[in-house]
Amino acid sequence: MNEKVQTESLEEINLPKLEKSLRSTRTLFSYFMSTVAVTMTLLAIVPLFSVLFMLAWKGGQRLGVALFTELPPAAGMVGGGIGNALIGSLLAVAIASLISIPVGIMAGVFLAEIGPETRVATGVRFAAKMLTGLPSILAGVFAFTTVVLLTGRFSPLAGGFALSLLMLPTIILTSEEALRMVPARMREAAIGMGATQSQVTLRVLLPTAFPGIMTGVLLAISRAAGETAPLLFTMTFSDYWLSRNLMEPTASVAVLIYNFSKSPFENQQSIAWAASLVLVLIVLALNLSGQLLSRDPHRR
Amino acid sequence: MALAMLVGSTSRISWSVFSPGNTLAALLANRFPEAATEADVSVLMYVALVLLGLTLLVNVLGAWIIGGGRPQIAGAAR
Numbered sequence: 001m002n003e004k005v006q007t008e009s010l011e012e013i014n015l016p017k018l019e020k021s022l023r024s025t026r027t028l029f030s031y032f033m034s035t036v037a038v039t040m041t042l043l044a045i046v047p048l049f050s051v052l053f054m055l056a057w058k059g060g061q062r063l064g065v066a067l068f069t070e071l072p073p074a075a076g077m078v079g080g081g082i083g084n085a086l087i088g089s090l091l092a093v094a095i096a097s098l099i100s101i102p103v104g105i106m107a108g109v110f111l112a113e114i115g116p117e118t119r120v121a122t123g124v125r126f127a128a129k130m131l132t133g134l135p136s137i138l139a140g141v142f143a144f145t146t147v148v149l150l151t152g153r154f155s156p157l158a159g160g161f162a163l164s165l166l167m168l169p170t171i172i173l174t175s176e177e178a179l180r181m182v183p184a185r186m187r188e189a190a191i192g193m194g195a196t197q198s199q200v201t202l203r204v205l206l207p208t209a210f211p212g213i214m215t216g217v218l219l220a221i222s223r224a225a226g227e228t229a230p231l232l233f234t235m236t237f238s239d240y241w242l243s244r245n246l247m248e249p250t251a252s253v254a255v256l257i258y259n260f261s262k263s264p265f266e267n268q269q270s271i272a273w274a275a276s277l278v279l280v281l282i283v284l285a286l287n288l289s290g291q292l293l294s295r296d297p298h299r300r
Numbered sequence: 301m302a303l304a305m306l307v308g309s310t311s312r313i314s315w316s317v318f319s320p321g322n323t324l325a326a327l328l329a330n331r332f333p334e335a336a337t338e339a340d341v342s343v344l345m346y347v348a349l350v351l352l353g354l355t356l357l358v359n360v361l362g363a364w365i366i367g368g369g370r371p372q373i374a375g376a377a378r
Binding site for chain 2: 126129130133134135137138140141144145229232233236258261262
């Protein structure tokens, strides 16, 4: 059957028909669809720049030393800043990192090295994937019922715990991926030298996978830094500086933006715009450094 | 969260997409900080449970589609 087709096509070959013609419907359709795809791609990057431009426009004039060193203004007051909220956000993210980074990396080591094919690993991998899709407000509800109801007060500890739930899956999955990317011959060479499993993991695998793991950590931190929902009823808000007692309600940039954007006072609204600009810039910087780290230094 | 600021949080159901509505997450975000009694909290916990169930359902479905319904991924949901 194959032969028949071949002889037929050789006899009836029609060269002009093989040429690409602009008039033929399928060429036109192809160009049309390409144009649509390019337009949609350009449209997809519009939101980022549109948001950045709007924030710079509305919040740019409030950027200054006062924004970073002063307390948020009360209703009707002039001036003010987001100093306490920045410190509160920093503290919450630091607590979240302290919880989620060790657990996440160790879990990644287990998934990639110790028992990749075990039932536990399959289950944990599945759970981590489910957790990445967890609505952030549910992390807040969970932290409320565990930490807040247990300690009896809103605190950065509860907020950090809620954020750590959101950071954990990203760290687990990216560290597993990063450890798997380590070439097998490095692992084999280390084992061949007589290294034990802990030596191989600590001295060879983790250092080699470090850039990949750091990328995941930075992405997780940048996600946590911008989250409002988990902090809304775990850390709540405070108009004052961080007290020496860490078990008090504490301000955060995200909740400040949420509260002040609903405010009827113009001064508080402009603080919300400026705080949004600062937050977006921080998140953008974290994301960019994450991308830089994941780039292979030996290439180029 | 972004929805909570825009969706309008009303407790009436309307079929018009231009009138205020509500979502589960927005309901939690708006009501939880004001929940005073035990009953308030337990109602909101129920809302959270429904929301969790819905997201898990969608996620499991997604994992099942990616895995082509093969048992090693779908089976993890046992």
